[in-house]
Amino acid sequence: MLANIFGTSPVMPLEKHVGIAYKCVKELNEFFAAAIAEDWDRASEARDRVTQLEHEADDLKKEIRIKLPKSLFMPVPREDLLELLLVQDKMANRAKDVSGIVFGRRMVIPTSIADEFLEFVQRNVDAAKQARKSVRELDELFTSGFRGAEAALVEGLLEELDQIETDTDDRQAALRWSLFEVEKEYNPVDVMFLYQVIEMTGEIADMAERVGRRLELLLSH
């Protein structure tokens, strides 16, 4: 009877969820490398892994939501945790969307921007990784009551996350410029889509940053 007063803790599931979301985003490295090499078989495999991981993240998201009824009393507002879960999930969603467009249209990425593009993807993956590292401190944050040494540690991690995000922004601007310089040589529709792909990829880092914002909110309570 006493045992039933403990609701299911969302902490470890949230950490697990961000892990899956990161793995999903990380597959983009392999996917874009294959796409640039125009090895569509390899790209298809990577794309399948992205889709599957996105599904996994989605299922876990639903499960966590079900186990967070309004009657739960928690040290932090339930809404903040749900919002954190949502932005974590969006990282995986973006990875799925962007790989979907590129694969669906068999898009060719101009060789002149290929390296720059891959680095840009890598930085977005880095942002997701840093988001994962930060969220993985959640259990320690709960234990220490969101204050003191552990809170300071997480603030440090979030600062790093911000830097990575700023870096992806800079790279995104540079990448757009590089594309602009060569855009006339390509089919306008394809170029339009390329701009969109760059935009959407960049959103992964934006989402990672929003994960950070959410964690920061938890710290301030």
Add this chain to the structure above:
Amino acid sequence: MEEQIIYIGLAAVFGIFMAWGIGANDVANAMATSVGSKALTIKQAILVAAVFEFLGAVLAGGEVTSTIRKGIVDANLLSSTPELLVYGMLASLLSAGTWLLIASRNGWPVSTTHSIVGAIVGFAAVGIGIDAVQWGQVGTIVVSWVVSPLTAGFIAYLIYMSVQRLILSQEDPLARAKRYVPIYIFFAAFTITLVTILKGLKHVGMDISLTNSYLLATGIAVAIALFGMVMIQRIKPDPKAEKKQHFYTVEKVFAVLMVVTACSMAFAHGSNDVANAIGPLAAVISVAQSGIVGAQSALPIWVLFIGGVGIVIGLATFGVHVIATVGKKITQLTPSRGFAAELAAATTIVIASGTGIPISTTHTLVGAVLGVGLARGIEAIDLRVVGRIFVSWVVTIPAGAFLSIVFFFIFKTVLP
């Protein structure tokens, strides 16, 4: 003479049945926190529970037993009809036992204390007369049912806040834990021993002066704290486990503390809840032996002894499984949080035992857990379940009363 033997025999059977029920069910809640936090294995928990429930019952169970036995019913009204008290107490035992059986079958979180008090008030008010109930005393008891979870919650809140400030939020929590945990051990041991010495021992025929009581309690507490210190020093960090969970070794240190609070909890539970089974039994024995109601005879120590044994048997036969099941579900309560809840609950309960007030162990513990939760110590508490637990005592009192009234009139007709 013959009927006296029947009375005592029946009371003993019902009393042991009740004590068995307490051991089988109630003790699980008291011990499961320690098992859930992995401070104790199931076997250790059973051992601790058996020893300390028994000690608590015998050393500190006297006051509450005396309240249940002669504090609720006004004995003066019964001096010409002592057999009515016997029927009533038998009916109360049977009714509380039956209600607990029904409740645990259905998984309702009801309290032993609420059942027995409801039952006694029921038979006295309806079977004998409204005036037969000492309403003032009953009022105090009911108020304490509200106050005790609140008190335990407040103490738990303060304890856990101090743990967070002093240890968990610091740069080097392990070194901090090693420094402060022995102090918490001292406090845990000191409170429990002091209340026992001050309030309980006179029932066992020991009378110690106030100064000596404090000295003795301090001495025992220091000895236990020193022992704890030695155990803590032997804990070495486990870098592998530490990597996955920064507070792994810190929790190991708290686990030592939790062994002490688990003992306190079992002791506290024994001291308060044994009375629920033994109080009515003692009343029956006293009337049957002397033929007089409210005789000033002291509580025979062997009665407490029977209660202790009954609880331990219940624990060994059924309680084991319940502790295992409940313990598995309480994983959120790590030692650093579990100890705070246990220490707060045990302190509250032992003080109530010393004052002779029967309170609900489970409700007090729930209050303590909520206190830790308010201090942001628990990841998720289901308020719906908490509500259900507190509502259940409102149902338990009339249920216990109703059953006991029925049994009372049956006994009145059937028994000699």
